[in-house]
Amino acid sequence: MTYCCALRLEQGLVLISDTRTNAGVDHISVFRKLHTFGVDGERFIALQTSGNLATTQAVIGHLQNALTLRQEPNLNTVNTMFEVAELIGKTLRKVLADITSDLHEQMNYSCSILVAGQIQGDKMQLYNVYPQGNFICATTDTPYFQIGESKYGKPILDRALYYKMPLDDALRCALISFDSTLRSNVSVGLPLDALVYHKDSFKIPTGKRISENDLYFTQISKQWSETLRRGLQELPKPTADYDL
Amino acid sequence: MTYCCALRLEQGLVLISDTRTNAGVDHISVFRKLHTFGVDGERFIALQTSGNLATTQAVIGHLQNALTLRQEPNLNTVNTMFEVAELIGKTLRKVLADITSDLHEQMNYSCSILVAGQIQGDKMQLYNVYPQGNFICATTDTPYFQIGESKYGKPILDRALYYKMPLDDALRCALISFDSTLRSNVSVGLPLDALVYHKDSFKIPTGKRISENDLYFTQISKQWSETLRRGLQELPKPTADYDL
Numbered sequence: 110m111t112y113c114c115a116l117r118l119e120q121g122l123v124l125i126s127d128t129r130t131n132a133g134v135d136h137i138s139v140f141r142k143l144h145t146f147g148v149d150g151e152r153f154i155a156l157q158t159s160g161n162l163a164t165t166q167a168v169i170g171h172l173q174n175a176l177t178l179r180q181e182p183n184l185n186t187v188n189t190m191f192e193v194a195e196l197i198g199k200t201l202r203k204v205l206a207d208i209t210s211d212l213h214e215q216m217n218y219s220c221s222i223l224v225a226g227q228i229q230g231d232k233m234q235l236y237n238v239y240p241q242g243n244f245i246c247a248t249t250d251t252p253y254f255q256i257g258e259s260k261y262g263k264p265i266l267d268r269a270l271y272y273k274m275p276l277d278d279a280l281r282c283a284l285i286s287f288d289s290t291l292r293s294n295v296s297v298g299l300p301l302d303a304l305v306y307h308k309d310s311f312k313i314p315t316g317k318r319i320s321e322n323d324l325y326f327t328q329i330s331k332q333w334s335e336t337l338r339r340g341l342q343e344l345p346k347p348t349a350d351y352d353l
Numbered sequence: 354m355t356y357c358c359a360l361r362l363e364q365g366l367v368l369i370s371d372t373r374t375n376a377g378v379d380h381i382s383v384f385r386k387l388h389t390f391g392v393d394g395e396r397f398i399a400l401q402t403s404g405n406l407a408t409t410q411a412v413i414g415h416l417q418n419a420l421t422l423r424q425e426p427n428l429n430t431v432n433t434m435f436e437v438a439e440l441i442g443k444t445l446r447k448v449l450a451d452i453t454s455d456l457h458e459q460m461n462y463s464c465s466i467l468v469a470g471q472i473q474g475d476k477m478q479l480y481n482v483y484p485q486g487n488f489i490c491a492t493t494d495t496p497y498f499q500i501g502e503s504k505y506g507k508p509i510l511d512r513a514l515y516y517k518m519p520l521d522d523a524l525r526c527a528l529i530s531f532d533s534t535l536r537s538n539v540s541v542g543l544p545l546d547a548l549v550y551h552k553d554s555f556k557i558p559t560g561k562r563i564s565e566n567d568l569y570f571t572q573i574s575k576q577w578s579e580t581l582r583r584g585l586q587e588l589p590k591p592t593a594d595y596d597l
Contacts, residue, residue, distance in 0.1 A: 258504075260504030260505050260537070261504050261505070261508050262508075264505050264508070264534075265581060267536050267537050268533075268536065268578050268581050269581055277591055277595075277597050278585060278586065281585050281588045281591065289512075292512065293508050293511050303595065305596050317595055317596075325592045328589060329588045329589065333588065334512050334513075336581075336584035337513055337580075340577065340580035340581070340584065341513055341526055345576075346521060350561050351521075351547065351549055351561055352548075352549050352561075353520055353549055
């Protein structure tokens with residue numbers, strides 16, 4: 110499986126993806142699921158992928174190929190993030206149609222894609238492209254999307270995240286969301302790819318790979334366990350009607 | 354949907370179930386999913402159910418009917434918790450076979466059942482009865498089972514729970530697991546039914562119903578949100594390589 114999480118906040122974007130893929134429990138590999146595109150100073154586009162790896166690689170491959178061969182439309186010539194999401198949705202539909210015209214059968218090869226970024230002259234956006242190629246857009250009410258194994262890491266986002274949250278707080282919140290998922294589900298695994306984009310910077314972030322022995326991630330994971338254990342103990346004792 | 358959680362710990366059992374059922378989003382009802390049986394001073398047996406409501410009610414109905422008509426075997430005459438789990442598995446198989454002999458088709462009407470309790474002369478046990486009627490038993494390594502919408506509430510159990518945890522700490526841990534689930538998934542809803550059984554007491558607990566306006570649950574839910582928010586802020590600031 111996969112876990113990808115993307116936050117679109119007042120100050121920028123926080124994107125984190127895991128890298129574990131599996132075809133059965135005995136065929137586990139590491140594949141990057143966070144992909145960046147763009148032109149420094151002009152546009153930044155990131156894709157996070159979950160689902161069938163051949164399909165997501167084909168979508169990324171077609172997008173990259175169009176850039177290499179300067180075929181129109183491509184990620185460097187579309188005008189807005191909406192057009193980026195449309196291009197990705199169309200590319201996904203084409204990849205699936207190449208396998209079969211049966212829409213029901215297509216779902217066996219499908220994927221979900223988070224698309225985030227900003228193009229000069231347009232707002233910073235975050236889209237969730239569904240397996241059918243249509244998509245929804247993040248808002249101030251719902252400032253984050255998740256794809257893949259999303260449930261374990263949802264409670265911390267639902268409790269703590271808000272649109273105006275500073276980027277460093279939001280990053281820690283997202284990292285804890287990943288840590289919770291990693292501990293509860295072996296199909297999501299290290300290393301993680303994380304990046305922070307500052308709104309209106311139009312700078313393509315290098316991003317960071319978080320591996321097994323990453324000191325900062327290990328430290329916050331450990332401290333978070335202690336926070337939870339201490340927090341539980343500090344809760345008031347159950348009332349008498351619990352028969353303790 | 355449903356969320357039921359059962360902990361089998363050194364000192365006793367902690368069982369919590371929600372009560373929300375839904376047949377479509379416009380048909381939401383309250384049904385008890387935590388059922389107790391037994392004879393005070395001799396045996397305590399609890400069932401927690403998820404899945405098809407007609408099936409779970411039929412299983413409970415058959416078990417209760419056998420008690421009323423003193424048909425053998427019944428929950429008050431079997432000798433061990435293993436035999437309890439076997440009786441429940443068989444009852445479930447019978448209920449499903451009454452609908453159809455097609456095992457694949459049966460899965461459309463199926464359910465999961467957690468069975469916990471203790472009978473004089475036997476160990477306290479916790480079983481997870483699968484939709485097929487077979488079952489597994491909790492151990493000191495894996496002291497808890499969940500059925501239904503289990504993922505949201507799993508991280509806190511995975512981080513904090515251990516076999517020798519005192520019952521009052523474990524109860525708070527399970528309540529927070531429910532609170533996390535309630536906040537992230539509308540298919541799990543209040544009121545909750547909770548009970549604590551003390552090992553070797555052979556006393557059937559009254560249990561407690563936790564409703565919308567329960568002061569203690571509201572208080573720990575609010576305090577937990579603060580714990581998480583403060584805990585996130587107290588994590589060390591992200592390192593420079595995150596480009597913040």
